Amino acid sequence: xxxxxxxxxxxxxxxxxxxxxxxxxxxxxxxxxxxxxxxxxxxxxxxxxxxxxxxxxxxxxxxxxxxxxxxxxxxxxxxxxxxxxxxxxxxxxxxxxxxxxxxxxxxxxxxxxxxxxxxxxxxxxxxxxxxxxxxxxxxxxxxxxxxxxxxxxxx
Amino acid sequence: xxxxxxxxxxxxxxxxxxxxxxxxxxxxxxxxxxxxxxxxxxxxxxxxxxxxxxxxxxxxxxxxxxxxxxxxxxxxxxxxxxxxxxxxxxxxxxxxxxxxxxxxxxxxxxxxxxxxxxxxxxxxxxxxxxxxxxxxxxxxxxxxxxxxxxxxxxxxxx
Numbered sequence: 001x002x003x004x005x006x007x008x009x010x011x012x013x014x015x016x017x018x019x020x021x022x023x024x025x026x027x028x029x030x031x032x033x034x035x036x037x038x039x040x041x042x043x044x045x046x047x048x049x050x051x052x053x054x055x056x057x058x059x060x061x062x063x064x065x066x067x068x069x070x071x072x073x074x075x076x077x078x079x080x081x082x083x084x085x086x087x088x089x090x091x092x093x094x095x096x097x098x099x100x101x102x103x104x105x106x107x108x109x110x111x112x113x114x115x116x117x118x119x120x121x122x123x124x125x126x127x128x129x130x131x132x133x134x135x136x137x138x139x140x141x142x143x144x145x146x147x148x149x150x151x152x153x154x155x
Numbered sequence: 156x157x158x159x160x161x162x163x164x165x166x167x168x169x170x171x172x173x174x175x176x177x178x179x180x181x182x183x184x185x186x187x188x189x190x191x192x193x194x195x196x197x198x199x200x201x202x203x204x205x206x207x208x209x210x211x212x213x214x215x216x217x218x219x220x221x222x223x224x225x226x227x228x229x230x231x232x233x234x235x236x237x238x239x240x241x242x243x244x245x246x247x248x249x250x251x252x253x254x255x256x257x258x259x260x261x262x263x264x265x266x267x268x269x270x271x272x273x274x275x276x277x278x279x280x281x282x283x284x285x286x287x288x289x290x291x292x293x294x295x296x297x298x299x300x301x302x303x304x305x306x307x308x309x310x311x312x313x
Contacts, residue, residue, distance in 0.1 A: 152201065
């Protein structure tokens with residue numbers, strides 16, 4: 001008769017292994033740092049407008065809030081209206097007039113009401129001459145309130 | 156005489172066991188809070204410059220001297236402040252670019268001398284980039300002008 005066979009089943013299994021507890025201290029440290037950083041960047045109102053891809057906005061000390069309006073984006077390569085490509089910069093410069101005909105067609109019907117507003121996003125290194133033609137086109141399309149989107153300069 | 160250790164009912168533990176803090180509730184809170192804060196985080200703040208376009212009749216047609224707005228002529232080599240046909244000040248460009256500090260001071264002085272003038276028209280001449288125009292608009296607002304208009308094409312060589 002084997003001595004181990006008379007022992008209870010739990011004793012025959014050997015000592016119980018302690019539960020594995022992962023070390024969460026370093027994870028909590030990392031989360032705390034992330035939390036502090038994100039609290040600093042927290043904004044209740046957020047950004048109502050999103051800067052377009054393909055351009056770098058000029059910086060400004062202005063604090064006026066951007067509102068969601070019809071957006072005309074003058075990137076380094078093309079002109080877009082509400083994200084839709086309208087004409088390339090090269091094609092627009094080939095026109096001799098003081099407006100952009102393709103843009104005028106795209107803006108038809110978008111200027112609603114007496115105080116139709118448009119937000120222009122222009123790359124910081126783009127020449128003002130093109131911006132002037134875009135503004136003239138928007139004015140002829142019926143827009144009366146103009147806003148130029150900029151990146152706020154942090155003090 | 157009995158020692159403390161031998162007093163009845165008092166036992167000194169032979170070893171102090173390690174205190175384990177349960178951080179699971181803290182982690183639960185972080186798992187909820189951090190994705191929420193990431194979704195609400197704003198890393199670059201946007202703003203706008205509101206401006207108008209000047210009328211098609213030009214700045215001085217049919218207006219008296221008191222009704223003329225201030226004109227800021229932004230050229231490649233200088234920035235001039237004018238009212239009608241009179242140039243009030245000129246700021247020459249330096250090697251490092253336009254001297255916006257001197258231009259801002261000149262604009263402040265013009266604002267002090269003309270407290271009733273609220274409107275300034277920024278006229279651009281030559282190959283000027285948008286960032287320079289925006290800086291000029293900033294100086295106009297900082298000088299106290301509430302109505303800023305953008306135009307194009309001016310003749311500084313009179």
